[in-house]
Amino acid sequence: MPLQPIEPGSTVVLKNIFYETDQYKLKKESEVELNKLIKLLNEHPQLQIEISGHTDNVGGLEHNKTLSTNRAKTVFDYLVQHGIKPERLKYAGYAYSKPIADNNTASGRALNRRTEFKVLSN
Numbered sequence: 001m002p003l004q005p006i007e008p009g010s011t012v013v014l015k016n017i018f019y020e021t022d023q024y025k026l027k028k029e030s031e032v033e034l035n036k037l038i039k040l041l042n043e044h045p046q047l048q049i050e051i052s053g054h055t056d057n058v059g060g061l062e063h064n065k066t067l068s069t070n071r072a073k074t075v076f077d078y079l080v081q082h083g084i085k086p087e088r089l090k091y092a093g094y095a096y097s098k099p100i101a102d103n104n105t106a107s108g109r110a111l112n113r114r115t116e117f118k119v120l121s122n
Contacts, residue, residue: 006044006047006119006122007119007122008119008120008121008122009118009119010118010119011116011117011118011119012116012117012118013100013114013115013116014033014034014037014075014114014115014116014117015033016029016030016032016033017030017033017034017075017114017115018030019071019074022059022067024067024070024071024073024074025074026074026075026078034075034078034079034082035082037079037117038079038082038083038084041079041084041088042083042084044122046121046122047088047119047121047122048088048089048090048119048120048121048122049088049089049090049117049118049119049120050089050090050091050092050117050118050120051072051075051076051079051089051090051091051092051115051116051117052068052072052091052092052093052094052098052115052116052117052118053067053068053069053070053071053072053075053091053092053093053094053115054068054093054094054095054096054098054099054100054112054113054114054115054116055067055068055095055096055112055113056096056099056103056108056109056110056112056113057096057099057103057109057112058109061095061096064095064096065093065094065095066093067093067095068093068094068095069091069092069093070093071093071115072091072092072093072115073091075091075115076089076090076091090120096112099112100112100114
């Protein structure tokens, strides 16, 4: 995870977090990336982060807000289940309010469907 130096406000997209379409259960292949995040958090015990879920603009805002929040909470729960203290973590769902690509193309929508973390304090 490229985060040197680890500065508050830094954001990292977790590249290999996978869910079924329109669901929030993590796929098994997400564990490799999540375990890298656990390693980072264990190496930097003072680090506090916010996990954020993001969607594309397909579907209604309320549905996407719920979906993105539930996806972020699933990652939060995974980290806590693997020994990260919950007080070091926050989670939020932003639906499609923070796109990083154009939602008018399939490839852009794919980029916008993501999970990231932001450094809150170090």
